[in-house]
Amino acid sequence: MELIHLAFYLGLIIFLVIVFAKAIKIATAPVHLRWELYPVAHEKGKAHYGGSYLEEFEWWTKPLQKNLLGEVWTMFQEIVFLKGVWEHNRSLWFGSAPFHYALYLYVVFTILTLLSLIFGLTPTIEGFSNHSIIKFLNVLLWISSIFGIIGAIVLFLKRIFDSNLKLYSNASHYFNILLIGALYVTSFIWLLSSENTIQEIFGFYLGVFSFSQIPSLPIVGYIHFYLLSFFLFYLPFTHMTHFFMKYFTYHKVRWDDEPNLPGSKFRKKLMEQLNFPVQWSAPHIGADGTKTWLIIASSPLPTKEKKNG
Amino acid sequence: MAEKRKIKITDISNPNLQPLVEVAPTNTIELPPPYDKLEDLPGFKKLSEATRQSVDDSLDGVVAIGVPKPKTPEEEQELVEKFISGLIKLFSKENNWTFLQPLVLTMEHCAKCQTCSEECPIFEASGYEEIYRPTYRAEILRRLYFKYVKPGSPLLKKFQVGDIDLNWTLISRLVELAYRCTICRRCAQACPIGIDNGLITHELRKLFSQEMGIAAKEIHDKGTVQHLLVGSSTGMTPEVVKDNVSFIDEDLSERLGIKVESKWDIEGADYLVLHNAGEFLSWPENPAAFAILLDAAGIKWTYSSELLGYDGVNYGVWYDDFQFSRIAMRHFEIAKKLGVKGIIMGECGHESKSMAIIAERIFGNEIKTINTMSLIEHIVFSGKIKFDPERNNFPVTLHDPCNIVRLMGIVQPQRRVLRFLAPKFREMEPHGVENYCCGGGSGFAVMTPYNFLDWRIHISGRKKFKQILDAFKDEPPGPEVPKYVCAPCSNCKGQIRDILDYYGAKEKSGIYYGGLVELVVNAMADLKEPFIDFSMM
Numbered sequence: 001m002e003l004i005h006l007a008f009y010l011g012l013i014i015f016l017v018i019v020f021a022k023a024i025k026i027a028t029a030p031v032h033l034r035w036e037l038y039p040v041a042h043e044k045g046k047a048h049y050g051g052s053y054l055e056e057f058e059w060w061t062k063p064l065q066k067n068l069l070g071e072v073w074t075m076f077q078e079i080v081f082l083k084g085v086w087e088h089n090r091s092l093w094f095g096s097a098p099f100h101y102a103l104y105l106y107v108v109f110t111i112l113t114l115l116s117l118i119f120g121l122t123p124t125i126e127g128f129s130n131h132s133i134i135k136f137l138n139v140l141l142w143i144s145s146i147f148g149i150i151g152a153i154v155l156f157l158k159r160i161f162d163s164n165l166k167l168y169s170n171a172s173h174y175f176n177i178l179l180i181g182a183l184y185v186t187s188f189i190w191l192l193s194s195e196n197t198i199q200e201i202f203g204f205y206l207g208v209f210s211f212s213q214i215p216s217l218p219i220v221g222y223i224h225f226y227l228l229s230f231f232l233f234y235l236p237f238t239h240m241t242h243f244f245m246k247y248f249t250y251h252k253v254r255w256d257d258e259p260n261l262p263g264s265k266f267r268k269k270l271m272e273q274l275n276f277p278v279q280w281s282a283p284h285i286g287a288d289g290t291k292t293w294l295i296i297a298s299s300p301l302p303t304k305e306k307k308n309g
Numbered sequence: 310m311a312e313k314r315k316i317k318i319t320d321i322s323n324p325n326l327q328p329l330v331e332v333a334p335t336n337t338i339e340l341p342p343p344y345d346k347l348e349d350l351p352g353f354k355k356l357s358e359a360t361r362q363s364v365d366d367s368l369d370g371v372v373a374i375g376v377p378k379p380k381t382p383e384e385e386q387e388l389v390e391k392f393i394s395g396l397i398k399l400f401s402k403e404n405n406w407t408f409l410q411p412l413v414l415t416m417e418h419c420a421k422c423q424t425c426s427e428e429c430p431i432f433e434a435s436g437y438e439e440i441y442r443p444t445y446r447a448e449i450l451r452r453l454y455f456k457y458v459k460p461g462s463p464l465l466k467k468f469q470v471g472d473i474d475l476n477w478t479l480i481s482r483l484v485e486l487a488y489r490c491t492i493c494r495r496c497a498q499a500c501p502i503g504i505d506n507g508l509i510t511h512e513l514r515k516l517f518s519q520e521m522g523i524a525a526k527e528i529h530d531k532g533t534v535q536h537l538l539v540g541s542s543t544g545m546t547p548e549v550v551k552d553n554v555s556f557i558d559e560d561l562s563e564r565l566g567i568k569v570e571s572k573w574d575i576e577g578a579d580y581l582v583l584h585n586a587g588e589f590l591s592w593p594e595n596p597a598a599f600a601i602l603l604d605a606a607g608i609k610w611t612y613s614s615e616l617l618g619y620d621g622v623n624y625g626v627w628y629d630d631f632q633f634s635r636i637a638m639r640h641f642e643i644a645k646k647l648g649v650k651g652i653i654m655g656e657c658g659h660e661s662k663s664m665a666i667i668a669e670r671i672f673g674n675e676i677k678t679i680n681t682m683s684l685i686e687h688i689v690f691s692g693k694i695k696f697d698p699e700r701n702n703f704p705v706t707l708h709d710p711c712n713i714v715r716l717m718g719i720v721q722p723q724r725r726v727l728r729f730l731a732p733k734f735r736e737m738e739p740h741g742v743e744n745y746c747c748g749g750g751s752g753f754a755v756m757t758p759y760n761f762l763d764w765r766i767h768i769s770g771r772k773k774f775k776q777i778l779d780a781f782k783d784e785p786p787g788p789e790v791p792k793y794v795c796a797p798c799s800n801c802k803g804q805i806r807d808i809l810d811y812y813g814a815k816e817k818s819g820i821y822y823g824g825l826v827e828l829v830v831n832a833m834a835d836l837k838e839p840f841i842d843f844s845m846m
Contacts, residue, residue, distance in 0.1 A: 026414065030406035034666045035508065037497055038718040038742045050742030052718025054665065054680060057687035084501030089424035096422070167318065167439070168421040168448060170471045238469070242418040242502045249418070249503025253411045257718075260673045270671070276403040278631075281394065282522040284534065285631050297634035301537050 001211070004225055008208050011232035018236035019244065026248050030273050031266040036257045041074035041250075042066040043257075052257060060261070071255065078246075092165075095158055099151025102184060105144035109137055113198075117206055123199045123215075137198050142191055148184030152177050176238060179231060186224035194218055316439050318448055321482050322474040324367075329482060332369040334767040335436035338775050341782065344812050353767070354760035364759075365481040369440060372759035373488040374525055376481045385477040388521070392480050393457055395520025399512060400458045404519075407630050411505055412512055416454050419447065419504045425496035430745050430772035431489065441768075443496035443506040446486045449473065450509055484523055487513040488761075491750030491769055492627065493711045498742070510751070514628035524628050528752040532624035533632035537639075541586040541620035542755075550589060550619050554612070557593040558600070566837045571600050574647070575611035580679065581644045582610050583621030584655030585799035587755075592802060592823070595656060598830040598840060603653075605833065606688040610653065618643040621655055622799075623663040627752045637668035644676045651677030653684060656824045658712030658750075658798035666717060681797065682713065685829055686722035689729065695834040698730045701841075703791050705731040705828065706780035708773070708805065709744035710798035718742070723797060723825055730832045731795075737776040745772045747796070749804025762807065770808045777805075777820065788819035791843045797825040821846045 039050040044065040046052060053059045077083040082100060085093045116133055128134060156177045159169040190197050200217050204225060207214030217225070235241070242249075260267060274294040278287040286302035313330070320326055336347055356366055364375035379385040398404040400413070425443045426432055432441045439445060452473040455466040473479070487510055494507035517523040525532075536542045541550065554571045561569040572578070582603070588595045603610050612619055617639045625633025644652050654661045665678040688694065707727060713719050720741050727734040737744070747754070748770030756765070781792045796802045805822045814820040821843055831840040 026410065029410035029413070030402050031670075032410045033407045034670045035408070035411055035505075036666070036716070036718075037494055037505075038715055038720075040718060043718065046718070046721075049720055050715070050718055051720045054717050055683055055719050055722055057683040058677070058679070059683075060674060060677060078501060082501065084499060085422070085424055088427060088499040088501075089422060092422055092424065164423045164426065165421070168423065168444060170469065172469045173421070175468075237465075239418050239420060242420065245414060245418050246502055248410070249414050249505075253414065253505070254497075254503050260670050262673075267673070273402075273406045274671070276406060279398060279401075279404055280519040280631070281391065282519050284522065284529075285519055293634070296631055297638050299635075301534065301635075 002214060004204075004214065004222060004229075005208055005211075007226055007229040008232075011229035015232040015236055019241065022236065022241060023244060026245065027252075031269050032253070032256075034256060035253060037254045040255045040257050041070040042068055042255060043070070047074075060259075064259075071251070075250065091162075092158060095151055095154030097151070098147040099155055099180070102144045102146075102148030102151055103180070105140050105147065106183075106187075109140045109144060112137055112140070113201060113205055114209075117202065117209070121202075122206060123202045128199060128202075129196070134198050138191075141187055141197070141201075145184045145188035145191060149181060149188060152181030152184065156181065172238065176240065179227065179234070183224065183227050183231060186220050186227060190218065190220045190224060193220060197221075313436070313438070318445070318452070318471065319473055321440075321449055322476050322479040324476070324478040326367075328367045328370045330369050330438055330440055332371060332435060332438060332764070332768070335434065337436045338430075338434050338771050340771075340775055341778055343817055344774070344778065344814075350767075351763075353763040356759060360759065365485070366759075367478065368482040368485040369438075369489075371489075371761060371764045372485070373756060373761040373764075374484050374523065375758060376484050376523060378481075379477060388477055388480060389475060391521050392516075393475070395516040396453060396457055398520060399516050400454065405512075405515070405630075408508065408512060408515075411508055415447065415504045415506070415508055416451050418502055419444070419451070420502060421448070422501075424501060425499045425504075425506060428495040428499040429490075430493075430495070430748070431491070431769050434768045434771040440486060441489055443490070446483065446490070446513065447504075447506045447509040449479070449483060449486075450513060483513060484517055487517065488525060488753075488756075489764075489769075491711075491746045491748065491753055493746035493750050494715060495743075495745070498715065511627070515630060518629040519631065525752060525756055526758065527756045528624040528627060529629070529632070532622075532752070532755070533629065533636060536617060536620060536622065536624070537632075537635060540616035540618075542622050542624060543586045543590055543620065545586055545589070545620075547614040547616065547619065550586065551614055553589050553593075554596070557589065557597050561594070561597045561601075564838065564842075565840065567601070569597055569600055570604075571596070572611045573614050575609070576648065577609070578611035578647065579609040579650050580611070580653045581613055581618070581647055581649045581651075582653045582655065583613075583619070583640065583660070585622045585657035585660055586620035587622070587799050587803070588655060588657075591806075592799070594827055594840070595824045598824070598826040599655065601830050601833070601836075601840075602685070602688060602694075602826060605694050605835075606691065607693065608688075611647065611649070613643050613647060615643050615646075621652075621657060621660040621664070623660060623668075624752060624755075626659055626663045626667060633663065633667070634671065637663060638672065640664065641668070641672050641676050649676075651679055653679045654681060656681050656797040656799065656826060658710035659800060661719075662712040662716050680713070680717070680719055681826070682719045682722040682726075685825060686726050689726050689829060696730060696829075696832045697834040698732055698832055700832045700834075700839060701731045701828055702733060703793055704733045704735065704781055704784050705793045705795055706735055706737055706777065707740070708737065708747060708777075708794055708796040708798075708801055709740055709742075710796070710801045711744065711746050711750055713798060714744055715742045723795075726825065726829065727795065731793075731828060735780055737780045745776055747773045747798075747801040747804040748808070749800050752800075754800040754803035754807075765804070766808055766811045770804055773805070774808045774812065774814075777808075777814075778818070781818070781820065786818060788816060791819045791821055793828070793841075794820060794822040795825055795828060796822055815846075 044067040203215040490510040497505040
């Protein structure tokens with residue numbers, strides 16, 4: 001086993017474990033109070049103008065209708081077209097879009113590579129280089145690399161020269177862009193310098209996933225996979241986890257309009273939360289570390305506050 | 310105007326910058342004549358030296374809260390420690406389960422792309438003053454959260470989000486900064502990731518109130534505390550409110566030639582009507598119009614004379630979860646005791662959102678809440694009342710209260726009513742869920758301390774004033790044609806009143822404002838006299 005094996009395994013395991021742990025932690029967070037923001041994409045027949053079921057007189061007498069396709073379509077536009085950035089921050093879109101498209105294409109490239117391996121397309125088989133999938137993967141990696149480099153350059157320059165972004169950019173922002181940019185630069189150089197890049201990448205994944213030796217790679221290939229391993233290791237600790245947290249910001253906050261009807265799935269959890277002990281110190285709260293939310297909410301104002309009031 | 314000082318995030322802790330920024334009226338949002346000349350307007354009121362000595366104005370020279378300055382270094386240190394303790398509680402599930410999930414999501418996943426910035430009318434109206442950028446206060450809280458709450462290596466955390474010095478200067482400025490955002494959440498609407506910087510304002514206010522006992526006097530001492538003790542944030546006791554309502558009924562009955570009769574504590578009524586009690590004092594024609602309309606529609610309704618039973622406001626929603634819950638719980642208890650089917654919420658945005666959305670999540674749906682917009686639409690199109698839309702034959706535009714529209718999704722009922730009953734109705738641009746806040750949201754409309762009123766007219770309210778003027782641009786510009794801004798929310802009406810008064814817009818342009826129900830009653834064919842009398846507005 002080589003060092004690159006270990007680096008890749010470590011990166012992948014940390015990525016999977018931390019992403020999973022973070023997702024579980026946020027998914028099991030307490031039920032929060034409603035804080036939806038319209039348009040709510042699943043409002044059937046109303047989402048296009050931002051309407052809700054609350055528009056209906058005595059809405060509880062009518063069935064609540066959800067259009068889940070509306071959610072899918074909204075997320076699709078957001079992910080694929082970066083609609084929000086296009087509409088509200090056009091100049092950034094020209095950097096953000098290629099940057100994100102490059103990532104999407106790279107993910108697709110990797111998934112297709114792994115699927116091809118699973119279905120028996122290995123570098124040793126005859127006619128490998130001329131296989132249409134390999135040609136397609138080659139194009140994908142070219143586009144991804146070019147988009148990634150363009151996106152990284154534009155975003156890096158924006159962070160440096162755009163006063164709106166500069167003030168809020170920390171060392172990690174520059175580092176993140178450089179790291180991701182370096183991934184694409186290495187894949188780009190690899191594509192330029194070798195005629196067998198895809199074959200070599202197949203060899204790498206075959207080696208790491210079959211726990212066997214990896215055929216020799218050009219130096220740029222090693223750099224690329226060390227960078228990728230580090231990126232996998234590093235990503236879960238950054239704000240870039242928005243790639244999956246977006247599910248929660250949209251579905252569990254912005255679009256959470258579920259009424260508290262008898263039998264609501266969160267009712268039991270809510271009752272538990274109302275019995276949490278409260279520690280806030282301001283006198284008007286009247287907390288002592290043992291009184292619960294419900295007791296405080298159903299108690300009159302503490303005496304001291306009455307005198308002040 | 311003085312050239313703007315370029316500030317860094319960390320400058321908020323720098324006590325040598327006094328103030329951190331200097332805010333003055335700007336022309337970033339240009340108004341049409343005769344409101345276009347900044348030099349014709351008085352600037353921000355200068356604070357007296359005595360005031361500046363006693364309260365902190367070091368953020369922007371404006372004072373909304375008036376945080377007293379600590380007298381000794383020990384006192385200062387104590388306050389800093391209290392802040393840290395509150396910060397930790399803000400991120401604990403026991404103390405802040407109410408908003409923990411969205412708060413953590415916002416703290417940890419903002420890409421700082423500034424896609425939200427342009428959506429903030431306060432940032433724009435201030436001439437893009439950095440401290441008002443939606444991400445600025447969020448960035449301060451984020452750095453504090455990483456430094457004092459989130460586990461991990463300090464070096465790594467500095468690398469991730471940067472550093473910040475926590476001292477009293479920062480805290481006192483952050484208190485004021487938590488009252489420079491109306492929580493309209495336009496910024497959140499624009500965020501592609503789903504980050505909510507409006508929520509940060511809300512959570513900061515909670516930290517200050519729930520841990521340090523610091524809040525705007527108008528929304529705490531004179532607001533929720535007075536509400537819970539006296540019965541209403543207006544200070545009206547049950548006896549006083551009954552007297553006032555009786556006077557309103559008599560006055561309207563005499564003027565309109567019909568019997569206007571409010572009902573109190575009626576057993577067997579279907580609905581408890583809960584207005585923002587400010588209506589009884591400032592816009593009595595609004596509850597009167599409700600009484601006329603509900604009676605005409607044959608709805609069995611009643612007011613309650615129990616403490617809190619006649620004031621539907623809940624200022625807690627802007628700054629304190631516990632004050633909020635106490636008031637909401639009391640409202641539901643009163644309704645339950647009366648045995649009504651539900652509560653009809655008056656034309657008040659934060660009341661509607663508080664009861665129908667936020668309290669509903671805690672207390673359930675046993676007591677139904679009826680929002681005014683859908684109720685009025687239901688009545689108007691029920692066929693029970695005959696209308697003559699020609700009675701509303703004057704230009705009308707609609708202000709969308711953030712709480713009702715962007716935050717509840719109630720968009721079309723009021724429009725269908727206006728399209729039917731107001732022949733000269735036109736929209737503001739943008740409108741619906743993309744509306745602009747009136748500038749008085751999150752309690753600002755009732756806040757006038759020190760020079761804060763100047764700020765909310767010039768900065769938070771300017772965009773709305775421009776929208777109003779633009780909506781009537783095709784009408785004769787003078788006062789000869791009365792123009793009606795329909796603002797179905799008490800707080801929005803308060804803010805719009807202050808803006809129109811400040812600019813003299815009634816006298817110069819004939820711009821009036823009122824609710825939706827007044828327009829509906831004005832169009833009732835059976836009324837002998839018009840309900841809306843511009844000469845009395």
